[in-house]
Amino acid sequence: EVQLSESGGGLVQTGGSLRLSCAASGFFFSTYAMSWVRQAPGKGLEWVSNINGRGDTTEYADSVKGRFTISRDNSRNTFHLQMNSLRVEDTAVYYCARGPAAPDNWGQGTLVTVSS
Amino acid sequence: DIQMTQSPSTLSASIGDRATITCRASQSIDSWLAWYQQKPGQAPKLLIYQASKLESGVPLRFSGSGSGTQFTLTISSLQPDDFVTYYCHQYKSSPYNFGQGTTLEI
Numbered sequence: 001e002v003q004l005s006e007s008g009g010g011l012v013q014t015g016g017s018l019r020l021s022c023a024a025s026g027f028f029f030s031t032y033a034m035s036w037v038r039q040a041p042g043k044g045l046e047w048v049s050n051i052n053g054r055g056d057t058t059e060y061a062d063s064v065k066g067r068f069t070i071s072r073d074n075s076r077n078t079f080h081l082q083m084n085s086l087r088v089e090d091t092a093v094y095y096c097a098r099g100p101a102a103p104d105n106w107g108q109g110t111l112v113t114v115s116s
Numbered sequence: 117d118i119q120m121t122q123s124p125s126t127l128s129a130s131i132g133d134r135a136t137i138t139c140r141a142s143q144s145i146d147s148w149l150a151w152y153q154q155k156p157g158q159a160p161k162l163l164i165y166q167a168s169k170l171e172s173g174v175p176l177r178f179s180g181s182g183s184g185t186q187f188t189l190t191i192s193s194l195q196p197d198d199f200v201t202y203y204c205h206q207y208k209s210s211p212y213n214f215g216q217g218t219t220l221e222i
Contacts, residue, residue: 037160044203044215045160045205047214078147099147101207102165102207
């Protein structure tokens with residue numbers, strides 16, 4: 001069974017940093033691209049970033065480019081989102097998901113709250 | 117960037133009705149479109165991928181159609197569990213945008 005589990009969310013002040021992690025199991029992790037998708041309170045879904053299986057190709061939404069960095073550790077079946085220079089508008093539930101193309105498995109989400 | 121526009125934003129219907137949600141892409145995405153269902157407090161669930169392919173385990177009352185710029189999600193006979201929010205999602209090119217969502221209400 002495919003399982004994805006996020007961790008690392010929390011409350012941070014504007015300008016601060018957080019590192020989200022996603023632990024994966026139940027599938028051959030290194031063969032899948034992985035994504036982060038976020039959802040602000042009461043709002044819709046927003047794709048944030050994805051990384052290919054080898055970890056050498058990454059993509060970012062314009063809203064986070066230059067501030068967020070996605071990475072992965074295939075030896076540990078985990079991938080991460082380093083979030084720097086956080087803004088109030090980054091407040092959201094962050095989901096990790098398998099694949100940027102029609103992600104078929106999602107974690108339960110971790111809440112990031114950025115306060116001013 | 118490819119923009120995704122869903123309509124309607126809210127759809128009122130009754131149990132047993134047929135419901136249709138439309139998604140329009142700002143440029144052709146071929147068939148690189150997925151539909152998701154999201155219940156309150158839960159992660160999105162994949163229903164349809166490649167515009168018309170039903171994800172494993174999804175009830176047959178859900179179907180998708182379209183290609184290019186116009187797509188449709190149809191629920192043939194609404195069940196109580198279906199009155200939640202639906203999103204379309206293009207994966208033709210980055211940024212992999214979602215539609216703004218359609219909430220199905222009784």
